[in-house]
Amino acid sequence: MVDTAILNAVARDRAGKGAARAERRAGRVPAIIYGGKGTPLPISLSPADLGVEYAKTGFFSQLFDIEVDGAKHRALCRDVQLDPLSDKPIHADFLRVSAATRINVDVPVAFINEEECPGLRRGGVLNMVRHTVELNCQADAIPSELVIDLIEADIGDSIHISHIKLPDGVQPAITDRDFTVVTIAAPTIAAEPTVEEGEEAEIEAEEGAEAAEGTQASEAESES
Numbered sequence: 736m737v738d739t740a741i742l743n744a745v746a747r748d749r750a751g752k753g754a755a756r757a758e759r760r761a762g763r764v765p766a767i768i769y770g771g772k773g774t775p776l777p778i779s780l781s782p783a784d785l786g787v788e789y790a791k792t793g794f795f796s797q798l799f800d801i802e803v804d805g806a807k808h809r810a811l812c813r814d815v816q817l818d819p820l821s822d823k824p825i826h827a828d829f830l831r832v833s834a835a836t837r838i839n840v841d842v843p844v845a846f847i848n849e850e851e852c853p854g855l856r857r858g859g860v861l862n863m864v865r866h867t868v869e870l871n872c873q874a875d876a877i878p879s880e881l882v883i884d885l886i887e888a889d890i891g892d893s894i895h896i897s898h899i900k901l902p903d904g905v906q907p908a909i910t911d912r913d914f915t916v917v918t919i920a921a922p923t924i925a926a927e928p929t930v931e932e933g934e935e936a937e938i939e940a941e942e943g944a945e946a947a948e949g950t951q952a953s954e955a956e957s958e959s
Contacts, residue, residue, distance in 0.1 A: 743802050778803055797812070810831050812828065840869070851886055863916075
């Protein structure tokens with residue numbers, strides 16, 4: 736289960752594009768907390784604090800306690816707008832949740848026993864079909880990652896969502912098919928062909944003949 740992170744925020748008096756631009760000029764990131772039983776709450780965040788959290792793996796499955804004027808709002812970030820030039824957050828939307836809230840959330844995929852994986856030891860390639868998997872679970876029981884055990888995976892194997900043990904109360908958001916999460920693909924680099932002794936001698940003879948012809952041609956050009 737993910738730990739809850741804390742973000743300190745300041746309430747904004749006004750909403751709208753003009754107010755958001757004013758926050759950015761003041762060096763803050765405008766955001767909003769919405770949903771649940773509360774009214775939408777416009778806030779602003781420190782760009783450094785938000786940037787640190789946004790850079791972490793699993794940001795959109797991270798629970799936040801957003802502290803505003805002494806009150807805490809438990810929330811999940813559902814959307815971040817980025818500056819097209821700097822790729823830094825310029826606006827964020829947070830959804831209020833409670834312990835009982837069931838929600839769909841993208842959870843990052845992780846692996847164990849890669850060094851013991853038969854397919855990888857034989858030169859296979861780990862092909863991640865999905866870097867995250869959308870899961871449905873309660874907000875207070877979001878897995879920090881979806882762990883896949885590769886201890887028995889061999890070349891040509893595909894690991895589907897049905898092969899992965901999920902925590903109690905957690906289920907895939909996609910239920911109409913048994914989708915693939917990862918495969919072990921065959922090596923993509925072909926081995927160089929081996930040359931037998933007889934073939935090697937023949938190749939050397941051909942290369943020697945070509946070199947002699949080249950020398951004779953050079954001498955003939957010099958004489959002319």
